[in-house]
Amino acid sequence: MKNAVIFGLLLLIFNTNLLAQTWEYKTITVVESIIPNGIGRSRMISSEEARDFREFTTQRTEEDNERNKADRGEIRLKNFEETKLLxxxxxxxxxxxNIAANDAVVTSKINALAADGWELVFVNSGVESYSGPEDENGIYITRYIFKRSGTASN
Structure with a gap:
């Protein structure tokens, strides 16, 4: 009987911890230049500051069609990590x-985040490709979304 009570209490504690579990998310963005002659810039960017999207969001309705008045300077941040890529x-x-070197650097970042408890949960990529001499654009963007366990704050 005593073992059943202890087991029940442990089960209750375990379930309570699961219910209170929250997740923290982090986005790493890799921008790789695909402009010929090596004139582009390639970087891996990681924010070191948080932003609350609610400060820059407006609920618009038919009755209230006013836009958000936040200044762009309030959205920008100055604390971010910028890693040079080729x-x-x-x-x-x-x-x-260069592609292999970038892979090694990005993998190093992913491994460092994993060692800090972050789990890679989603990868999204897009490209604005170079289309000839008239087109000066060309970037390949990959966003890596990580999460790690946190605790509910009261």
Whole structure:
């Protein structure tokens, strides 16, 4: 009987911890230049500040169509981590060594985050590709979404 009571209490404590569990999320963005001749800039960006989206969001309705009045300067942040990466292209075309080097740097960041308790849960990528001499644009963006367990704050 005593073991059943102890087991029941442990089960209750365990379930209470699960119910109170919250998640913290982090986004890492990798921007890789695909502009020929190596003239672009490639970086891995990680925010070191938090922003509350509610401060920059407006609920718009038919009756109340007023936009959010937040200044863009309030949204910008100055504390972020910027890691230099190599461009995909150089004068000779695609530089596979640069791609491999970027992979190694990004993997290092992912491993460091994993060691800090972050779990990679989602990856999203998009491209605005270079379409010839008239087009000066060309970036490949990958967003890595991580989460880690937190505790409910009271």
């Amino acid at each position: 461009n995909f292209f150089n004068m000779g075309g695609i530089r596979f060594q």
